[in-house]
Amino acid sequence: MIKGTFFCIDAHTCGNPVRLVTSGHPPLRGDTMSEKRQDFLAHHDWIRQALMFEPRGHDMMSGALLYPPCSANADAAILFIETSGCLPMCGHGTIGTVTAALEAGLLQPRTEGQLILDVPAGQISVHYRRRGHRVERVSITNVASYLAHRDAVLLVPGLGQLTVDVAYGGNFYVIVEPQQHYPGLEHWDADTLLRWSPQVRQAARQQLDCQHPQDTSVRGISHVLWTGAPTQPDSDGANAVFYGDRALDRSPCGTGTSARMAQRHAKGLLATGERYVHESIIGSQFTGTVTATTEVGPYPAIVPEIEGWARVTGHNAITVDDDDPYAFGFQV
Numbered sequence: 001m002i003k004g005t006f007f008c009i010d011a012h013t014c015g016n017p018v019r020l021v022t023s024g025h026p027p028l029r030g031d032t033m034s035e036k037r038q039d040f041l042a043h044h045d046w047i048r049q050a051l052m053f054e055p056r057g058h059d060m061m062s063g064a065l066l067y068p069p070c071s072a073n074a075d076a077a078i079l080f081i082e083t084s085g086c087l088p089m090c091g092h093g094t095i096g097t098v099t100a101a102l103e104a105g106l107l108q109p110r111t112e113g114q115l116i117l118d119v120p121a122g123q124i125s126v127h128y129r130r131r132g133h134r135v136e137r138v139s140i141t142n143v144a145s146y147l148a149h150r151d152a153v154l155l156v157p158g159l160g161q162l163t164v165d166v167a168y169g170g171n172f173y174v175i176v177e178p179q180q181h182y183p184g185l186e187h188w189d190a191d192t193l194l195r196w197s198p199q200v201r202q203a204a205r206q207q208l209d210c211q212h213p214q215d216t217s218v219r220g221i222s223h224v225l226w227t228g229a230p231t232q233p234d235s236d237g238a239n240a241v242f243y244g245d246r247a248l249d250r251s252p253c254g255t256g257t258s259a260r261m262a263q264r265h266a267k268g269l270l271a272t273g274e275r276y277v278h279e280s281i282i283g284s285q286f287t288g289t290v291t292a293t294t295e296v297g298p299y300p301a302i303v304p305e306i307e308g309w310a311r312v313t314g315h316n317a318i319t320v321d322d323d324d325p326y327a328f329g330f331q332v
C-alpha cells in the first residue's frame with residue numbers, strides 16, 4: 001500500500017544536496033519549531049528515513065520541510081531532515097530551501113529581498129538577491145554562535161591525542177586544526193577523514209558535555225570540522241565537515257562556518273565586522289561575517305552571517321510503498 005507520496009524540489013547548495021519536500025508532509029504539534037522537531041522525530045520519522053536513506057537518498061542526502069511560521073514576525077518555518085536525524089539548524093539547507101521555494105513561488109516574502117524564518121534552533125533572518133526568476137545569492141543571519149570548550153584534549157584510540165575546540169553554530173562541532181596526529185585537510189583523503197571522524201566524535205561525546213543553555217533539546221556533538229589550507233587565493237580557510245554516519249559536506253557548511261567564526265572570534269583571530277571566506281572539500285565557498293557580539297547564557301557569542309548560492313536540479317515525486325522491503329531505506 002502507498003504510505004505516502006512526496007513532491008520534492010531537488011537542489012544543491014555549493015555542491016551539497018537539499019531535497020525540499022513541498023507536499024505530503026504532516027502538520028506537526030507544538031508551538032515552536034523546537035517542539036515540532038520533537039513531534040516529527042517521535043511520530044513521523046519514517047518520512048525522513050524514506051526520503052534520506054538509500055535507495056531514495058544517499059549518505060550525504062539532506063532536506064527540508066516548509067511549514068507556516070510559528071512566530072508573528074516570521075514568514076515561514078523550516079524543519080531540517082538528514083540521514084542522522086533532524087538538525088536544529090542547517091545553513092546549506094536554508095540556502096537551498098530559500099532558493100528553491102522562492103523560484104517555485106512557495107514563499108511570499110512580506111518585504112522583497114528578505115525573510116524571517118523560524119527554525120528549531122531559534123529564529124534566523126535571510127536576505128536574497130534575484131535576477132529574473134533566479135535567486136542568485138542568499139545570506140543568513142544565523143543563531144548566536146559560541147565557543148563551548150577551548151583546547152580540550154581528546155584521546156582517540158588508534159590515532160592518539162588531539163587538542164580540539166568545540167563550538168556551537170546551530171549544531172555542536174568538534175573543530176580539529178593541524179597538529180601532531182592530524183597533518184591538515186590537504187594531507188588526508190576523504191576515506192581517511194571518514195575513517196577517523198566517527199572515532200573523534202565518539203571520543204568528544206564521551207569527554208565533553210554540550211547542551212544549549214536556552215534549549216535543552218539541543219545537545220551533544222553531532223559534527224566534526226577538520227580544518228586545513230585553502231586551495232583558492234581568496235579563501236581564508238578550508239574545512240571538511242563530517243555528519244551522519246558517512247557524510248562529508250560538499251558545501252562549506254553554514255553552521256560549521258558559524259561555529260568556526262565563533263571559535264576564531266573567541267580566540268582573538270577574527271574581529272567583529274571581519275569576513276571569513278570558507279572553502280569546502282570541493283572548493284566551493286561561503287562568505288562568513290561576524291556581524292555583532294552577544295551572549296548565550298554564560299558564553300560570549302557572535303551573530304554570524306553566511307552567504308552562498310544554490311541551484312535547483314530537478315523535481316521529484318517520491319512514493320513510499322510499504323510493500324517495498326526498502327520503503328524506509330537502509331544504510332550499508
Ligand code: PYC
Nearest residue numbers: 090091092253254255
Ligand atoms: O550547512 O549547516 C550546514 C550543514 C550541516 C550539515 C550539513 N550542512
